[in-house]
Amino acid sequence: MRIEQFAMERMQSTWENIVDYDMSESGVRPLTLRELAGLGFDLEGFLDEPLGYSQSNGTIELRERIAAIYPGASVEQIEVTNGTSEANYLIALSQLRPGDTVAMQVPNYMQMPGVARSLGADVRAFRLRTDAAWEPDWDEFERAVTPETRLLYLSNPNNPTGSILSDAAMRRIAERCQQTGTWLLADEVYLGAETGDERTQSFWGMGDRVIVTSGLSKAYGIPGVRIGWIVGPPELVADCWSQHDYITIGPSKLADRVARVAVEAANRERCYSRTRDILRHNLPIARAWVNGFGGRLSWTEPRAGAIGLMKYAADTPSLAVAERIRTKQSTLIVPGIHVGLEGHLRIWLGGREDFLREGLRRIGVELTSLFD
Numbered sequence: 394m395r396i397e398q399f400a401m402e403r404m405q406s407t408w409e410n411i412v413d414y415d416m417s418e419s420g421v422r423p424l425t426l427r428e429l430a431g432l433g434f435d436l437e438g439f440l441d442e443p444l445g446y447s448q449s450n451g452t453i454e455l456r457e458r459i460a461a462i463y464p465g466a467s468v469e470q471i472e473v474t475n476g477t478s479e480a481n482y483l484i485a486l487s488q489l490r491p492g493d494t495v496a497m498q499v500p501n502y503m504q505m506p507g508v509a510r511s512l513g514a515d516v517r518a519f520r521l522r523t524d525a526a527w528e529p530d531w532d533e534f535e536r537a538v539t540p541e542t543r544l545l546y547l548s549n550p551n552n553p554t555g556s557i558l559s560d561a562a563m564r565r566i567a568e569r570c571q572q573t574g575t576w577l578l579a580d581e582v583y584l585g586a587e588t589g590d591e592r593t594q595s596f597w598g599m600g601d602r603v604i605v606t607s608g609l610s611k612a613y614g615i616p617g618v619r620i621g622w623i624v625g626p627p628e629l630v631a632d633c634w635s636q637h638d639y640i641t642i643g644p645s646k647l648a649d650r651v652a653r654v655a656v657e658a659a660n661r662e663r664c665y666s667r668t669r670d671i672l673r674h675n676l677p678i679a680r681a682w683v684n685g686f687g688g689r690l691s692w693t694e695p696r697a698g699a700i701g702l703m704k705y706a707a708d709t710p711s712l713a714v715a716e717r718i719r720t721k722q723s724t725l726i727v728p729g730i731h732v733g734l735e736g737h738l739r740i741w742l743g744g745r746e747d748f749l750r751e752g753l754r755r756i757g758v759e760l761t762s763l764f765d
């Protein structure tokens with residue numbers, strides 16, 4: 394099976410540990426094991442954990458705790474994976490066949506198009522509208538989601554726009570998928586990382602075609618634990634488990650143990666609230682920085698997630714802008730082309746204040762000379 398390169402992930406893994414300022418991230422600065430110990434994680438017990446294989450689809454205890462997050466879900470409806478990315482991948486592997494059609498909200502985290510095409514599926518995009526606060530383009534949506542559409546992928550909250558679908562938009566999407574018999578794959582890894590008082594609703598419960606993926610990487614703030622999950626109908630989850638057996642068998646035992654603490658209800662709220670505090674602190678700093686460009690840099694402020702998607706007033710391709718910032722300022726950002734929207738830049742807002750300010754300053758030096 395041939396697969397196209399995942400442009401954004403490859404760029405990040407090539408440069409993120411080499412540059413001085415990695416502003417290409419998308420979660421908040423991560424928690425440490427010591428901080429997790431403050432949430433009740435048994436660090437001493439961790440030292441005595443036999444390093445054997447874990448339950449390949451997630452320990453029962455972990456799956457019970459995850460199931461408790463999704464009303465009506467049972468442990469058979471949960472598959473624990475190595476990150477949300479493996480969760481998405483397993484769904485594609487188990488459900489897509491050559492000739493299938495996949496609908497995809499764009500801009501987005503561009504994992505699904507590459508995976509779907511490698512499996513012989515055809516990908517149809519429907520855009521979030523830059524001129525309408527990232528409301529889906531409903532004409533494109535209707536064209537993309539038809540009885541031929543096997544799977545629809547969206548992220549809500551969305552990476553990279555930080556937008557959240559309205560209740561009406563969610564209902565419309567879920568109803569259409571129900572009518573057309575399309576799997577609705579809602580990637581909810583940013584749920585809980587809202588910048589204001591609103592809370593993102595889950596698609597879970599909005600029909601029997603709904604599959605939710607999520608994980609610990611964004612709203613929980615612990616991507617290095619590499620735990621994600623699938624919530625879906627039992628037969629689909631069983632199919633994903635079969636794929637899992639062949640790929641990685643299952644997640645690491647250490648990660649499962651950490652995850653059990655993180656997803657426990659009170660701790661989940663603690664992690665979310667830490668994330669939201671960081672975002673609320675950083676957003677005004679980013680806002681002032683954007684405003685400093687006198688309209689040549691513009692954005693719709695993110696309602697969730699630690700990223701700002703900014704439109705710049707120049708014809709230079711986004712990859713060239715990002716390369717210039719990397720080579721001249723040792724600062725990595727994500728060019729819009731890597732998230733499906735040219736003319737934009739995705740900039741990380743989840744770091745410590747001094748890091749954020751210096752990263753933005755460096756980016757600003759190059760943008761100023763680009764605009765002059």
Ligand SMILES: Cc1ncc(COP(=O)(O)O)c(C=O)c1O
Binds near residue numbers: 419475476548609
């Ligand atoms: C929408 C979305 N899904 C999945 C992932 C990958 O998540 P994980 O680190 O849990 O594999 C990302 C990472 O940026 C993402 O933005």
